[in-house]
Amino acid sequence: MFGKECKKAAFSIPFLLLVLVTFLMYWSQIGPDYLSQSKKLTEPQPGENYGTTESNDPELVMPAALDSLYAEFTANSYTTYPIGFYHTVKLSGKDTEKMAGLLSELTGKTPEELLARLDTDAYEPNSVLAVIGEDGEIIPTAPQKNAQNSVSPVPGPAYDRFEELMAQVDSLLGGGSDYAPNSLSGFGRRAKTYEEALADYRAAKGIDHFSGAHARLFSDYMTLFSALLPAFLMVSECLRDRRAKMRDLIWARRVSSLRIAAVRYFSTVLLSMLPILLLAAVDTVRSVFLYTGQTVDLFAYFKYTGGWILPTVMISAATGMFLTEATDTPIGLAVMLLWWFLDLNGNIFQMGGGYAGFSLCPRHNSILGAQVFADHFWALAANRILLAALSLILLGASALILEAKRKGRWFSYDSFKARFNSRKAGSEA
Amino acid sequence: MNTEIVISHLCQSYGRKEVLADVSFTIPQGMFGLLGRNGAGKTTLMKTLTTLLAPKGGSVTVCGVPVSQSLRVREMTGYLPQEFSMYPSMTVYEALDYLSVLSGMPKQLRQKRIPELLLKVNLSDRGGTKVKALSGGMKRRLGIAQALLHDPQVIIADEPTAGLDPEERVRFRELFRELAREKTVLLSTHIVSDIEESCENLAILDQGKLRYAGSSKGLLDQTGTQSMEQAYLACIHGTKEV
Numbered sequence: 001m002f003g004k005e006c007k008k009a010a011f012s013i014p015f016l017l018l019v020l021v022t023f024l025m026y027w028s029q030i031g032p033d034y035l036s037q038s039k040k041l042t043e044p045q046p047g048e049n050y051g052t053t054e055s056n057d058p059e060l061v062m063p064a065a066l067d068s069l070y071a072e073f074t075a076n077s078y079t080t081y082p083i084g085f086y087h088t089v090k091l092s093g094k095d096t097e098k099m100a101g102l103l104s105e106l107t108g109k110t111p112e113e114l115l116a117r118l119d120t121d122a123y124e125p126n127s128v129l130a131v132i133g134e135d136g137e138i139i140p141t142a143p144q145k146n147a148q149n150s151v152s153p154v155p156g157p158a159y160d161r162f163e164e165l166m167a168q169v170d171s172l173l174g175g176g177s178d179y180a181p182n183s184l185s186g187f188g189r190r191a192k193t194y195e196e197a198l199a200d201y202r203a204a205k206g207i208d209h210f211s212g213a214h215a216r217l218f219s220d221y222m223t224l225f226s227a228l229l230p231a232f233l234m235v236s237e238c239l240r241d242r243r244a245k246m247r248d249l250i251w252a253r254r255v256s257s258l259r260i261a262a263v264r265y266f267s268t269v270l271l272s273m274l275p276i277l278l279l280a281a282v283d284t285v286r287s288v289f290l291y292t293g294q295t296v297d298l299f300a301y302f303k304y305t306g307g308w309i310l311p312t313v314m315i316s317a318a319t320g321m322f323l324t325e326a327t328d329t330p331i332g333l334a335v336m337l338l339w340w341f342l343d344l345n346g347n348i349f350q351m352g353g354g355y356a357g358f359s360l361c362p363r364h365n366s367i368l369g370a371q372v373f374a375d376h377f378w379a380l381a382a383n384r385i386l387l388a389a390l391s392l393i394l395l396g397a398s399a400l401i402l403e404a405k406r407k408g409r410w411f412s413y414d415s416f417k418a419r420f421n422s423r424k425a426g427s428e429a
Numbered sequence: 430m431n432t433e434i435v436i437s438h439l440c441q442s443y444g445r446k447e448v449l450a451d452v453s454f455t456i457p458q459g460m461f462g463l464l465g466r467n468g469a470g471k472t473t474l475m476k477t478l479t480t481l482l483a484p485k486g487g488s489v490t491v492c493g494v495p496v497s498q499s500l501r502v503r504e505m506t507g508y509l510p511q512e513f514s515m516y517p518s519m520t521v522y523e524a525l526d527y528l529s530v531l532s533g534m535p536k537q538l539r540q541k542r543i544p545e546l547l548l549k550v551n552l553s554d555r556g557g558t559k560v561k562a563l564s565g566g567m568k569r570r571l572g573i574a575q576a577l578l579h580d581p582q583v584i585i586a587d588e589p590t591a592g593l594d595p596e597e598r599v600r601f602r603e604l605f606r607e608l609a610r611e612k613t614v615l616l617s618t619h620i621v622s623d624i625e626e627s628c629e630n631l632a633i634l635d636q637g638k639l640r641y642a643g644s645s646k647g648l649l650d651q652t653g654t655q656s657m658e659q660a661y662l663a664c665i666h667g668t669k670e671v
Contacts (some may be wrong), residue, residue, distance in 0.1 A: 001530050008516065045619075245514040249575060252479045253506040254500055255531040407499065408482035 001259070004355045005237075008116040009190035015271055018229045021182045022222075022275040035214055035286045039367065050197035054185040057075070058159040066106060069169065069179060073099055074117045089173050098172055102165050188348040203370035209297035211287040213367050218283060218301065219308040223361040224278055224344070230272040231320030233337040237264055238324040257403035258396075261321065265395050268317045273310065280305045305321045308380075311387040312361060318391035318398070325401045329410070359383055368402035432458040432582055434478060442468040442484030449489070452483050454632050454642035458522055460609035462624030462660060464646075465618035465634035466475045471617040472511055474634070475587045478615070479508040485631045492582055507576035511587040511617075514568065515575075517561035521552060525575060526562055532579040540599050546574040550604070566597040567578075573604065583613045590623055600626045625657040633664050 009015055011233070020060070033039065044050055050420060072078045075097060078089040081250040091099060101110040107114075163181045178186055193365070204213045241247045280301035286294055297303075316336055323332035345362040362380055373380075404410035432457040441449035447479070449470045465471050476482040477489055482497040489496045492505050515524040529539045539664060547553040550570040555563065563571065569589060590598040590633055606627050618624060624631050625645070632642040635662050641648055642662050645657065652663040 002532055004527055008519075011518070037591065209463055222658060240516070244516045247510060248476075248479075248481060248508060248510040249513055249515070250501060250531055252506070253531040254503040254533055254579075255526065256500070260531075406482060409478070 001255070001263050002267060004065040005263050006065075006271060008240075009233065009237055009264075009267055009271055012240075014233045014235065015395060018233050018272060019275045021225065021229060022279075025225045026222070026279055029224075030218060032286075034217060034367070035283055035290055039214075041201060041213060041367065043201050044112075044194060044197040046194050050192035050194065052189050053196060054186040055190055056159075056185050057178075057188050058162070060190055061164055061184050062159070065166065065179060065184055068187065070103065070267055073103060073114070076118060078173050080173050080176040082174055087176070090174070092294070095172055099169065101171070102169055106162070108166055110215075151425045171332055175206075199371070200368045203374075204368065205294075207297055207370040207374055209300065210291045211284065211296040212300040212304070213296070214283065214287055214369060215280075215297075215300040215304040216364050216373060216380075217367050218280070218309075219304040220362075220364045222279070222305075223312045224307050224340075226272065226276065226313045226315050227337055227340045227343070227360050229335075230268060230317040231273060231332055233395040234265070234268045234317040234320035235330045235332050237268060238321055239328075241332065257406060258399040260401040261325075261344045261395060261402055265317060265321055265398070268321075269313055272313045272317065273305070273364070276305055276309055276313075277302070307384060308362070311384040311391070314391035315360065315387045315394075318394035321396040321398045323403075325398045326401070326403070326410075358386070360387070417429050431667055433490075433492070434613060434615070435490045436474075436478075436487070437489070438487035439474070439477065439484055441470070441477060441482060441488060441637075442485050445557035449477075449634075451632070452636045452637075452639045453487075454634075454639060456610075456613060456615055457465060457630065458613045459630070460605060460616065460628045461589065462616045462631035463618075463634065464619070464621065464624055464631055466619050468636070469619075469634040471619075471634055472587055473618055475508075475585050475615070476584075478585055479503070479506050481508075486540075497639045503564070504579065505581055506583045506585055507579065507581035508575045509572045509586040509589055510585070512592065513572055515560045515571070518559060520557050520559055521547070521563070521571060521595070522556040524571070525578060528575050529578045534579060542578060543574075549577070550574045551600075565592050566594070569593060569597070569601070573601075582661075583615070584608060585615045587617050588619070589616065590620065592619065597625065621658045621661050633661060635665050 023239070073096075076090055080087045080089055095113065100114045101337075103114050104108070104111045128299060128329070158382055163184065166179040169179050170177045173179070177297075187386070204210060208216070241250055284298060284301045288298070318423035319336055323335055324330065339360055346359075362383060436455070437453050439449055439452045440447070446528060452470075452474065458603075460631075463471050463474065470540055476489060477496065478483055480496050480502050484496065491502045494505065495500045496502050516527075519527065523530040523634055525543045525546070529543065534542070544553065544556075547556055550573050551565060552570055554576065555567065560571070573586070573589070576586070584605075589605075590601050592600065602623065606615060608614050609627075615642070616623065616628065630642075630644050630647060631648070632649075633640040648660045648664065649655070649657070654660040659671070
């Protein structure tokens, strides 16, 4: 039965679209370039430009964060991303006074002095953090002070206190601002040192064996559309029997509902993974050639495909199946789309790893960061296991619903039609 | 082996609308007709017998097995719905093969049975034809074939001749008559002549109520009419249950 279901789904337009979109997304979003010589991980040499990094250096973070906050305060316009969406906050009079109080403690200016600066002419931050070089690289610069329009941190307060006050600022703004303690490092962007670059390289070599670094980036991108495409295929398969008017022929047979649901589910998961596995195989070979003479992990791509991408595929298909069986409509697609959209925006602040709780598509949008991955491995593992377990629960629930439908004990399109016809026949009689 | 279908005080409803009200009768082995106009409750009754609708009240047993034991009942029944089709891009053989897998038939049995059935329903030259390319009559014959795949003891056919030309209808009746020699065949229709030609026993449903259950001859005698059509009309409009 599994083979027949796979064949049935494989020779369908939704599957063809899934394959096409997968390859298209791979080509356009990752591109073959990510395994080219220009992206190869090489041992850094002293004196090179190693790019930038975020830091929690108080001497960098405090002035830059304060500068930004003061600019927004004077304009009474604060940018936040509460659930990953851009949002502008304008504070009421009372909250503005609270903000002035916080700024007062941070800067040493009185609240009255600060409030007097409200609604003055547009204020531009006086810190230029970086410029774009001739070759497109980011070159950090030292912050420059404008003597007339600037605030500086009050000398003395510990960074802990600074973080506490910034947390209050974030809370006053409704959350999602750059002033949240876990976002402050964004103000501390600076040039990476040779030692840091070397540590990154050694982690990529020792932990990732090079191919793991590329595989992780591969998984980061591929997971994004693996959250939607399986649901699309699954919904189509679930509704196919009704479209083909085959429900009664199938439901009246002795095959159990669990078997129908499980076979269709796992065939959809397998088919959804096939193009990804093919790409993983190809890129494994490419990574071997890219790192000729060095030890690469030959199974890195498959480990990441199975451990990182597969649970997303599973939950996408399971959600699609569950909602389709429950409602006899393709609403599962809309729900997955919404979940995907919220997740995508919610992960904006974790693009470099971190792998928060219930994330549908954990992000790690960098070829580096092996140590971050290693440090948060169990958080990621817990997330992936949780989604996989949830998908199996949804599969079980789908089977129960299907069994209820087969006995006329659940709403289905057919039972709705029967009621409608019965009512119509009654009124005609 | 017990081959009867026993329906006892069966009630069915869709929401607040009662579709079958206290229906009781027995279907013996052989050909049995279920007559009634559109909306009488025939399809609802048939779906109940095939476990696709759980009874709201009363009880139903198929060959001695209550319909609540759906797995066993599904093994014993073959169902031809009123409206059906199959995956359009599958061939006739593939569609039957798929459905026989769902019936739990092993590969060797499927490879033997499917050609036999195609021959029986006169579709042996259509095994490689896609379902979407079949005519209405051919689809109906394919429907019979799928109902017989697992050699069920009971065949339940809901309006099997609807939309067929007279020649096809005669062919169907012959096929069912042949099957009824060893099996219980329940045929529903609103066309009296379908039942008249082939069913010794019948039941008449009207607006969810049983108007008559018994032999065809008995219906004629009790309504004092000469033809089944007159007898049916007398039963439905006459007013009284017979």
